[in-house]
Amino acid sequence: MTTVVLDSPDYHVHINNQVLHIQHNSAPPRLLPLNAIERVVLGAGITLSTDLQLALAGAGKELVVIGRKHCVSLFNPHAAPNNVRIRQYQAVCEPAKRAKLVRALLDARRAGQNRVLAKLGCVQLPALTHTQGHPMLQEAQLSHQYWRQWAVAFYHDGFKGRERQPPNDPINALLSLTATLEDQALAPALLAEGFDLAIGLHHATGYRRASLVLDVKELTRAELELWVITQWLAGTFTHAHFSSTAAGCRLTREGQQQFYPKWFAWQKKRRPALRRLARLCRYAMERA
Incomplete structure (x- = not known):
């Protein structure tokens, strides 16, 4: 195909x-x-x-x-006939339930970041102290430490830190592109479990975005970053596959021909795992 x-x-x-x-x-x-x-x-x-x-x-x-x-x-969404959306609305509106789920989400995100740092041979991030300080502030501090270690690991590849809009080097370009495409990989699985994609727990609802997808993407972001690292270190993508303009660093046509077949082949393998992840998110919502 x-x-x-x-x-x-x-x-x-x-x-x-x-x-x-x-x-x-x-x-x-x-x-x-x-x-x-x-x-x-x-x-x-x-x-x-x-x-x-x-x-x-x-x-x-x-x-x-x-x-x-x-x-x-x-795509053709197939929403499950259940009351997950009602439970989702309740969790968003009840501070104690929402805080519990956000803590679990941030802990999972940190664990994923530590798996990436282990791959790079870098120092692990410390545990979040949920009793001290605002969780968003702690997350920002850990994120700063995380990308600073990336900058050390990929210094000779031109990566100096996470730049999103626009990405200014090949690694940032791959990180941004995979993160954008991940939204469309997660949406069908979450809809199939009956979730409302617009209602988020950690990411504020609104801003014309699918806030729940951004929440769940915190659970898969490390997987995306490990995929980017593996492809880059294997030489699948090099600086020759990218061009830089005022709009940022982007894949060339040859780079696209290299990227998309590999990406969608990987997505085909991941599909059952993403369905399981969406199901686990539903179970967590029901238990909360």
Whole structure:
């Protein structure tokens, strides 16, 4: 199965008789049968028809659109017929329950960061003292220590600290891209368990974002960072796969051809684990 990646603007994509038509003024048209496609990944500035979106949804194909700061995905959600959302609302509104879940989330995040630091041969982060100080302040302090050790480990690769918008070096670019794509990997699993993606516990609800996805991503962030480290140290990605402009450091076309097949192959293997994680989140919500 093929992953179609179109990152340059001014492409026109539509469907006709179950055949994907890809057109661009500077290249000859391309035709791909829909049944040979697993997903379509598009960048900004690309025109596509609603017929194509409906055809992809009907055939169970994934559509991912990636912008500079946001990522959207087309899939068919299957929400579980349970009362998880009611329990979720209760947990958000009751300070004691919310604080308990946030503490568990931050402890899990720190444990994940320590697994990453162990991979890098760095000093472990100390335990959170939930009885002293605001948890957000402690988290910020630990995060500062965490990325400072990354800067030491990857000093010769140009990584000087975590920079998100825009990323200014290849490692930051990989961290930002994988973090953006992870939102779309988590959303279907959480919806299947009956969660409301907009209602967060640790990340404030609002700001036109899926706050719960950001919460749960704290549990998978270390896994993403370990994947980036493994790929970088293995030489799968090098500085030659990136280009830098005023908009930041981005994958080149060759870099994209290297990145997306590896990323989506890994996501296919991860899918059952993400479903289990969403189920564990539901159990934790019910126990709280």
